[in-house]
Amino acid sequence: MGRHSLPDDAETGSTGAVRDSARRRTVALATALVLAVAGGAAVAVQRGALSFGRSCASSAVRLDLVASPDVAPVIEAVADRAREERITSDGSCMDVRVTARDSSEVAASFTSRSRPDFAVWIPDASLWVDRAKDASGSATVVTAGHVADSPVALGALPTAAASLGWPHKTYTWAELALAATQDDKLRLGSADPAHSAAGLLALSCIGKSAAARGGEGATLGAALAKVLSQRVADSDGHVVDTLAPANSPTNSGTSRTSATVILSEQAAFSYNAAHGGGSSASALRLFYPKDGAPHLDYPYAMVREAGMSTDESRAAMRFLTLLGDPGSQRALAGRGFRAPGRAVADPIVSAAGGSAPQPYASATADPPSNQELQDALGMWTITVQSARLTTVVDASGSMAAAVPGSGGRSRMDVTKASLLQALAQFTAEDEIGLWDFATRLDGSRDYRRLVPTARLGDPAAGGGTQRSRLTSAFAALQPVPHGATGLFDTTLAAYQEATSTYASGKFNAVVLLTDGANEDPGSISRADLVARLHQLADPAKPVALIAIAVGPQADQDEVREIARAGGGAGYQVNDPADIQAVILRAIVTLVQAQHRA
Structure with missing residues (x-):
């Protein structure tokens, strides 16, 4: 299948140069494939090599396709036409089986272990393809084109x-x-x-x-x-x-x-x-x-499975060209879809309720980036289901280290700025508190409760609100000279308090930030901490432990094991400026997981 895959224009990342080179090779190959499929069939028809009158039952290539429910009836009608007219791919008829499924459900079904039972997917928007890639951990789907459009x-x-x-x-x-x-x-x-x-x-x-x-x-x-x-x-x-x-x-x-x-x-x-x-x-x-x-852009996504044959791959591409022919475009317009990349059809607009001078034919909005969509979804999740978070910040001496490329700012400086950005995303109904930790920070204890967890809109002692009190406390965080990372005792104490003060109807979590491994020889062991977290975790009153390893010195494996034991997830960020985005992404992911449970 790999030799017939098509490029995904939305894919970006640090390996952009390699992907660009691969994309150019793949585009050339895909273009040649489409021309070969379409042109080869046309030549065969002219020479009489294909008999469109014979039965296709014995030679048909079956293609299982899943489509968004709004566009599925048109896709199925085109599939029926392909069977009735015995339209071929490389001399074989196409038997395209169409199933209507909600795009978000399909995207959620992709995991690193999933094996989709379909070869082609037409969701209503490219954002679902991106989400499927994130869920599966690899480029399991590639976008070969677009079949319709709707603002x-x-x-x-x-x-x-x-x-x-x-x-x-x-x-x-x-x-x-x-x-x-x-x-x-x-x-x-x-x-x-x-x-x-x-x-x-x-x-x-x-x-x-x-x-x-x-x-x-x-x-x-x-x-x-x-x-x-x-x-x-x-x-x-x-x-x-x-x-x-x-x-x-x-x-x-x-x-x-x-x-x-x-x-x-x-x-x-x-x-x-x-x-x-x-x-x-x-x-x-x-x-x-x-x-x-x-715009909803209805991508035509090829789902890559190890068992997908060359015939299936070529049939999928042939069906894409069929969806773009005049008959298919008329069928799509008859259901209110615009043709991708073409002039706006005024009859569709007027039938949908649009009228001048409404700017229905103006340039579209720039498609939001994955990060913008993630931020919007994070805001929505927090807005719909208020959160109760205890934020626990590493104050060990290593947090004074400079962050490369930050103009001399320390890890703590950048961490504080990112936390303040995250704070702005929460509403007055959310409850947030703050701890910091380093070895023997408060007598024999490795942690301090700087601001008790409370509703952001509540008045604070001495004036202002819980939000303004937290803003000042975040800004005042400082590394403790010669302080080491008292991670294990702090994690247990914070999780114990969060589970004992669980707030029903909210997303409850401990957000733990550390730039190193545990350095307190007098603390409980890692194995004991994991065991205690498992004991404290209560599925009926879930408290998620979101642990973020900050910088290259943090022990990623340790952080992730601890987080899993606390019913949450562990993350690694090399740049503390990414903390805000990671917190929001973690909340979105864990809230959705709790809803599915």
Whole structure:
């Protein structure tokens, strides 16, 4: 299979030069393959070498394909056409079997040990391909092309649209979200960004747009996410089910009704088709933010399995070319999808509820980076499920070492800056405390409780809030001259306190930062610590131990073993500036794992 794989344009990293070289070779090979498949079949037809009238049953190449539920009906129709018309790949007919599966569920199924039972995957967005790669630990899927396109916008019922000034008034993402959240009659809803590409892409755009306003932009982004979290559907397929006029009673169940929703243009197209068409009195009207709409891009991803034959690989590429032919493009347009890389079809826009001067044909928003999406998802996770964290920071003498390339700043300086960035991501409902540790820091103890764990919005003794008290305490952290790393006793004490003060309904965790291995000869042993952590861990009251090894001197294996024993995960960062991103990523990963358990 490897010799037929295609490049993944989204792949980046420290080995970029090697990947670029490999990508150029692979592009050339893939291009030659597509031309050979398409051109070879055409020549064979002209020469009469292929008999399209004979039965294909004995020679058909079977291809199992999984597609996002919104696009799956079109993909299946094209697969049916391929069978009916006996369209071939290298002289063999294609038997493409299409299964509709939610993209987030498919992405979650990829692990380092998984063996997918399908050869091709068409999720609704490339972010799921990236997530699958992260989960599997290797490039198990590669993007060979894109089959459709649909921008993410805000759909409004007619009364709500009129109050927002549709179609003449235009908004940025932040302005649109703010307008929809300030008026209760507009009731903004969305699919859960943890499971919806449209929801996550919009959330990322809202956050970036809010930050561009300056000042309290980050706070505004979190506030908008908080309001949005009060009215979410579990999937894209259910978000339109929350739509109801302003005077309608609350829906049954946990979701309240919405008058405005974040959704794709194609989803609005389908909704309007079921409600009398885009010009009907009950049809959705679409607002396209003027700072750019992100797009669902429906990548065609080849899933690489050891047993995939050359015939299957070539059939997969042949089916991709079939999805791009005029008949398939008409079928996609008939379901409200735009053609990738082509001019906008006005009939699709009008049927979906778009109208000038809404900027439906303007340049798209720059696709958010993986880190921007991770930050948005981290903010969402923290907003939806408040956290209770005890932050435990290494204050040993080695934290005074300079960080290369930081202008002379020490590990502690960079660590403090990263922790302050992380603190800004948490809401007033989150509870956070602070310890530091080094050998014999407080009498015979290796640790100090600098700020008790409490709600960030609570008033603090002497004025201010818990947030302002923590901000000052983070800024005041200093390495202890000649202090060694008292890791084991500190970890046990912090975990004991966190489990004994467990807060129901929150994500409970100890966040441990250390730049070295345990250096206290009088402490408990590593084996004893691991055993005690296993004993303290309670699945009914989970407290995750997030342990971060900072710098090259930290013992990565030790940190990861300790973290696993505490029901969490261990991480390695060479640059302390990465701590903030790692904390958010760890919270997202562990919260999702707890929900699946």
